[in-house]
Amino acid sequence: MMTERTIGRLSAAAIGRQPPLRLGARRPSGPPRARRLPVERQWPSWLIVLVQVLAFVLVIAAWEAAAYIGMVDAFFWSRPSQIWQTLTVFFTEGDAFVDIAYTFRATIMGFALGTLLGSLLGLSFWWSRNYAAIVQPFVICFESIPKLALAPLIILIFGMGLSSKVAIATALTLVVSTLTTYAGVRAVDPDGERLFYSLGATRWQVFRKLIVPAVLPWTISVLRVNIGLALTGSIVGEFIASQHGLGRTILYAGQTYEISLVWVAVLVLSSLSIAMYVGVSWLERWLRRDLVR
Amino acid sequence: MTAVTKLELKDVTTTFATPTGPFQALAPVSFSLEEGRFVSLIGPSGCGKSTLFNIVAGLQPPSGGAVLIDGEDATGTIGRVGYMLQKDLLLSWRTVLDNVILGMEIRGVSRKEARGRAEPYLRRYGLGGFEHQYPRSLSGGMRQRAALLRTLLVDTDIILLDEPFGALDAQTKGHMQEWLMRIWTEFRKTVVFVTHDIEEALFLSDEVYVMATRPGRVVEHLTVDFPRPRHRGLVTEPGFVALKQHCLSLLAEPGDTALVA
Numbered sequence A: 001m002m003t004e005r006t007i008g009r010l011s012a013a014a015i016g017r018q019p020p021l022r023l024g025a026r027r028p029s030g031p032p033r034a035r036r037l038p039v040e041r042q043w044p045s046w047l048i049v050l051v052q053v054l055a056f057v058l059v060i061a062a063w064e065a066a067a068y069i070g071m072v073d074a075f076f077w078s079r080p081s082q083i084w085q086t087l088t089v090f091f092t093e094g095d096a097f098v099d100i101a102y103t104f105r106a107t108i109m110g111f112a113l114g115t116l117l118g119s120l121l122g123l124s125f126w127w128s129r130n131y132a133a134i135v136q137p138f139v140i141c142f143e144s145i146p147k148l149a150l151a152p153l154i155i156l157i158f159g160m161g162l163s164s165k166v167a168i169a170t171a172l173t174l175v176v177s178t179l180t181t182y183a184g185v186r187a188v189d190p191d192g193e194r195l196f197y198s199l200g201a202t203r204w205q206v207f208r209k210l211i212v213p214a215v216l217p218w219t220i221s222v223l224r225v226n227i228g229l230a231l232t233g234s235i236v237g238e239f240i241a242s243q244h245g246l247g248r249t250i251l252y253a254g255q256t257y258e259i260s261l262v263w264v265a266v267l268v269l270s271s272l273s274i275a276m277y278v279g280v281s282w283l284e285r286w287l288r289r290d291l292v293r
Numbered sequence B: 001m002t003a004v005t006k007l008e009l010k011d012v013t014t015t016f017a018t019p020t021g022p023f024q025a026l027a028p029v030s031f032s033l034e035e036g037r038f039v040s041l042i043g044p045s046g047c048g049k050s051t052l053f054n055i056v057a058g059l060q061p062p063s064g065g066a067v068l069i070d071g072e073d074a075t076g077t078i079g080r081v082g083y084m085l086q087k088d089l090l091l092s093w094r095t096v097l098d099n100v101i102l103g104m105e106i107r108g109v110s111r112k113e114a115r116g117r118a119e120p121y122l123r124r125y126g127l128g129g130f131e132h133q134y135p136r137s138l139s140g141g142m143r144q145r146a147a148l149l150r151t152l153l154v155d156t157d158i159i160l161l162d163e164p165f166g167a168l169d170a171q172t173k174g175h176m177q178e179w180l181m182r183i184w185t186e187f188r189k190t191v192v193f194v195t196h197d198i199e200e201a202l203f204l205s206d207e208v209y210v211m212a213t214r215p216g217r218v219v220e221h222l223t224v225d226f227p228r229p230r231h232r233g234l235v236t237e238p239g240f241v242a243l244k245q246h247c248l249s250l251l252a253e254p255g256d257t258a259l260v261a
């Protein structure tokens, strides 16, 4: 140790007072403290679920109790027991199924239309670079408009009925699909096209056998984003002007201070959203398995 | 033995427009290939080997000169030669079998018939049992086999192979070379083979064209007439070693003579 340090100092002096590079020479205080890799013990999944259920029950119970002793104003916040009551009434006597079906239909139609048209538009850019260059700025412009700001206009044009909700949902999903699909088109390896052409392929063959299958995963990847966007679009449409739908129920209940109904509608809407999300995830998995691989 | 000229390049040149001005990738390159030969192009990277292939395959117009196939002008026509690009380019959504039939399918053979035709080859050339797998489950060597079969099963007399074994480890490469020899003996196509491995070129070929860079041009044409079938041991024989030394000295930059000695 001693000699090493001496040598280190000597050579440092020799090369112009640079600090010695040897680590051992700079740390005289023995080896570093031995540390173990920090590992968190994983709980069994039943314990996780138990804690989750307990937390949920606790929050609900606390809410009910706070409303009971007047710590929370039940007029503005409502209370769990009342919400439950409203929920049963909504489903047994109210328009629950009409509203759910209305919102669901508008969302699914907008989702399908927007995704389909957007993907076709994105794919169409492959056919001509000039056409793509001309159209691109317009797509970007349309993308930068907050589509929801156009909602009142769309309602005016398409009327109070279902078609206006579908139109808003379509507008929201269309651009995302277009841009994602076009990004997919540009990501196709140009050498893949060269391979096809070297085999004497026509443009149509390249499109069908290379571009479409290569871009499909990109299109599929936007499905889950789009279902959320479509739901947002149809609800905003219902907020502005509608005779049915969960969005309209929320707005109406809020305006008449039926806070428990607001909660019920939000609850049902969330369930619908989750159901559609799960449905689309299945669709995605099925498409990936059977079409993409 | 009357040799028929299969592929002929007449003063093919290429100039690329680059931001820093025109760049001559190929000075006039001419050669002619006889039917059924195995011919290699070797040269430093950037000497225009891939560019030359692209021109022969009709994927890129030359700035000047002509490509003749069977004596006809074939400049700028696609689908006349089988071309295996530097990457294997297997389509991830198609099974190995469906990848291999791609060329036939594009040329209008029905999928069913093409599959029927390809299956025996897959089995015979080491892809048996993998027909219905997807490319991602194949090893590097297997992928190259599939890509090569895809190229060979197209009804063209000429095939261009651009560094097909460049990315393989030495042992796999050895196997693949023997595999390629077997296939070539059976298909009897005219093969143009690009590699930067001198030993590989000499071991496989009847003729070797040595290229140089800036601008890309042919500097030497060697005939390699070791008898076939060739065995691994050939690479240590004095005749072979001498040829290899000669190629090395042709490829060496003026500065690194030490490498040759």
Ligand SMILES: Nc1ncnc2c1ncn2[C@@H]1O[C@H](COP(=O)(O)OP(=O)(O)O)[C@@H](O)[C@H]1O
Binding pocket: B016, B017, B018, B023, B025, B044, B045, B046, B047, B048, B049, B050, B051, B052
């Ligand atoms: N499209 C292009 N534009 C400009 N330069 C190119 C282009 N394609 C190739 N080159 C240049 O031409 C030369 C030859 O390229 P390439 O044929 O790929 O060489 P090799 O296959 O022999 O390594 C290289 O210097 C490369 O940079």
Ligand SMILES: [Mg+2]
Binding pocket: B049, B050, B051, B086, B162
């Ligand atoms: Mg190359």
